[in-house]
Amino acid sequence: MKEIERHIAFGGVQSVYEHVxxxxxxxxxxxxxxxxxxxxxxxxxxLSGLTCNEQNFVTKAGAQRVAAELGLVIxxxxxxxxxxGVADVEAWDMGQGAGFYVDATxxxxxxxxxxxxxxxxxxxxxxxxxLPVDPARQGVSGHSMGGHGALVAGIRHPERFRSVSAxxxxxxxxxxxxxxxxxxxxxxxxxxxxAEYDAAALVRSRGYRGALLVDQGLADGFLAEQLxxxxxxxxxxxxxxxxxxxxxxxxxxxxxxxxxxxEDHLRFHxxxxxx
Amino acid sequence: MKEIERHIAFGGVQSVYEHVxxxxxxxxxxxxxxxxxxxxxxxxxxLSGLTCNEQNFVTKAGAQRVAAELGLVIxxxxxxxxxxGVADVEAWDMGQGAGFYVDATxxxxxxxxxxxxxxxxxxxxxxxxxLPVDPARQGVSGHSMGGHGALVAGIRHPERFRSVSAxxxxxxxxxxxxxxxxxxxxxxxxxxxxAEYDAAALVRSRGYRGALLVDQGLADGFLAEQLxxxxxxxxxxxxxxxxxxxxxxxxxxxxxxxxxxxEDHLRFHxxxxxx
Numbered sequence: 001m002k003e004i005e006r007h008i009a010f011g012g013v014q015s016v017y018e019h020v021x022x023x024x025x026x027x028x029x030x031x032x033x034x035x036x037x038x039x040x041x042x043x044x045x046x047l048s049g050l051t052c053n054e055q056n057f058v059t060k061a062g063a064q065r066v067a068a069e070l071g072l073v074i075x076x077x078x079x080x081x082x083x084x085g086v087a088d089v090e091a092w093d094m095g096q097g098a099g100f101y102v103d104a105t106x107x108x109x110x111x112x113x114x115x116x117x118x119x120x121x122x123x124x125x126x127x128x129x130x131l132p133v134d135p136a137r138q139g140v141s142g143h144s145m146g147g148h149g150a151l152v153a154g155i156r157h158p159e160r161f162r163s164v165s166a167x168x169x170x171x172x173x174x175x176x177x178x179x180x181x182x183x184x185x186x187x188x189x190x191x192x193x194x195a196e197y198d199a200a201a202l203v204r205s206r207g208y209r210g211a212l213l214v215d216q217g218l219a220d221g222f223l224a225e226q227l228x229x230x231x232x233x234x235x236x237x238x239x240x241x242x243x244x245x246x247x248x249x250x251x252x253x254x255x256x257x258x259x260x261x262x263e264d265h266l267r268f269h270x271x272x273x274x275x
Numbered sequence: 276m277k278e279i280e281r282h283i284a285f286g287g288v289q290s291v292y293e294h295v296x297x298x299x300x301x302x303x304x305x306x307x308x309x310x311x312x313x314x315x316x317x318x319x320x321x322l323s324g325l326t327c328n329e330q331n332f333v334t335k336a337g338a339q340r341v342a343a344e345l346g347l348v349i350x351x352x353x354x355x356x357x358x359x360g361v362a363d364v365e366a367w368d369m370g371q372g373a374g375f376y377v378d379a380t381x382x383x384x385x386x387x388x389x390x391x392x393x394x395x396x397x398x399x400x401x402x403x404x405x406l407p408v409d410p411a412r413q414g415v416s417g418h419s420m421g422g423h424g425a426l427v428a429g430i431r432h433p434e435r436f437r438s439v440s441a442x443x444x445x446x447x448x449x450x451x452x453x454x455x456x457x458x459x460x461x462x463x464x465x466x467x468x469x470a471e472y473d474a475a476a477l478v479r480s481r482g483y484r485g486a487l488l489v490d491q492g493l494a495d496g497f498l499a500e501q502l503x504x505x506x507x508x509x510x511x512x513x514x515x516x517x518x519x520x521x522x523x524x525x526x527x528x529x530x531x532x533x534x535x536x537x538e539d540h541l542r543f544h545x546x547x548x549x550x
Contacts, residue, residue: 008494009531062337062534219283256284259337 001130004029010068011036014058019126023118024081025111030123031058032131037071040134042273043127044266045161046076047119047142047149049168050178051097054078057143060255066263070270073133077123079145081112093178094185100173101149102197104186113186116197120153120160139163139269143258144222147214148173151199151232155208163272165213165265167258168220171232172200178226200228203235211242213268215261217251276405279304285343286311289333294401298392299356305398306333307406312346315409317548318402319541320436321351322394322417322424325453326372329353332418335530341538345545348408352398354420356387368453369460375448376424377472379461388461391472395428395435414438414544418533419497422489423448426474426507430483438547440488440540442533443495446507447475453501475503478510486517488543490536492526 005016012035021028031054035041044067046057057063057076067074080099087108088095099115128135140161142150147169154164173179174194183194195201202208216229223229229245236243251257280291287310296303306329310316319342321332332338332351342349355374362383363370374390403410415436417425422444429439448454449469458469470476477483491504498504504520511518526532 007527007529007531008492008525008535010535014531059335059530062340064531064534065337217283250283252282254282255334256282256289256339259339260283260285 001126009033009064012064012068014064016054021081021118021122023114023122026081026083026086028078028081028118029054030075030077031055032127033058033064033067033074034132035068035071035073040132041071041073042137042139042270043073043075043133044269045119045124045138045140046074047101047140047146047153048076048079049142049144049146050079051092052079052146053097056255060259061262062259063262063266066266070266072266072270073131075123075127077119080115086112094182098145098182100145100182100186100197101152102183102186105193106186106188109186119149120157124160137162137273139273141165141167141265141269142169143167144253145170145178148199151212152197152202154210154212155199155202155206156196158208158210162210163269164210165268167215167261167265168217168222168227168253169199169214169229169232170227172198172228174198174201175231176226176228200231200235203232203239203241207239208241210272211244212236213265214243214245215248215257215265216245217248217253217257219250220253222253276401284308284339287339287343289339291329296356296393296397298389298397299387301356301358301361301387303353303356303393304329305350305352306330307402308333308339308342308349309407310343310346310348315407316346316348317412317414317545318348318350318408319544320394320399320413320415321349322376322415322421322428323351323354324417324419324421325354326367327354327421328372331530335534336537337534338537338541341541345541347541347545348406350398350402352394355390361387369457373420373457375420375457375461375472376427377458377461380468381461381463384461394424395432399435412437412548414548416440416442416540416544417444418442419528420445420453423474426487427472427477429485429487430474430477430481431471433483433485437485438544439485440543442490442536442540443492443497443502443528444474444489444504444507445502447473447503449473449476450506451501451503475506475510478507478514478516482514483516485547486519487511488540489518489520490523490532490540491520492523492528492532494525495528497528
């Protein structure tokens, strides 16, 4: 694991690391903010959206200020394997920059696109072994495709991720164009495989014991066709799952929206993880 | 003036406008944050550094949160004229993205590179005529090349810019490689012309009646050779100018440094402008 970038921010350290991933078979980068606080800290995994890499969240969300105050580590991985020899297509909603947090089973994706194993297992193990975090206090959040990843990771692995939130998540990928394309491409035609990566479907089939926090802008151009928060809302209501779905007039899909409400999410995670 | 980007952020509006500038003869872009507060607001002009455009500050500094709280408008222009037909060179420290906030007198730059007139006169007039600002309450700040621009604009036009601060400014461009190259290129060999764009020289020749706030990271790779805060410090001491020069252990030249201390600067400007 090699540190390739390092800055002091709000008294803490904002780094970027690169390592060779067993899961993806490629060099992967992730950003880490370590707050100026002693001892193993609770850690929030942030999963970014389509087209993003490990930089977007840490340069645009303004999360370090509150993370420094709360003593929270934040880990923000890249959104897919990358590089020569890694499968790709021209579209921005499939391939490099669009891993969708699944373990692909279909060629040519299945060789490197193992982002599910990477973000839920390999990366937390690596972080726990090398950085000052308390692996018993892990949370997960994310934006858009990463909000989908965060919800799915938290619902399927509540013992690994004790707090879960999302911004503008793709709530029901089996039923929206982005999700149908990505899940079909990465997992093939069997929709039973898709259901393991669909937050609304998972809530219907398994329920969830924790509390979910989801923020959604009402001026988000992707809201109606791609994000479908109402599907998650209905599933949670039917399953008795505690969901705080906050709809915000005027806000769009950008990081200005994330920046505006990230403080609420960090305080939510810190509160759950400190219990 | 055309709005080409618009987002809600922290209850306010973050926009980008484009207009044809009389000063530069080109289409210029500037970003504006308008806080959710009634009536004409005090306005801070933010001047960015080498290679930047109107986006860097508004996406990376996290200033909107405190600007919304304080009711401060922030205007962040591009750093030079751009486009086909505008002079340029391959270097990143000269030409497009590197206007140095001067009115160039040397060919080929003199045709479009009139950033001094643009940021100190044309842009404030346009903003005052079209946006909810109080032109009697204008401040100026900036980073690196933009810190230089802010200091020079504030010292030469204290009636236009009542509050002045800077991050990691180029304090004595006549005596550093970036400055010698840019001032020589844009203004020619006569160093008397350079002195009008040199903060340390201006303090020596004119003094300054207000208070200057300057933050500088001590792990900034450009500190010793390019920035020379000690020259500004000596000039202010000799001239009896009130300078708060804060040196910060560990911080570098990045926007992580700006983000960490921008709140202090916004509160400083709001306090001076509300007097």
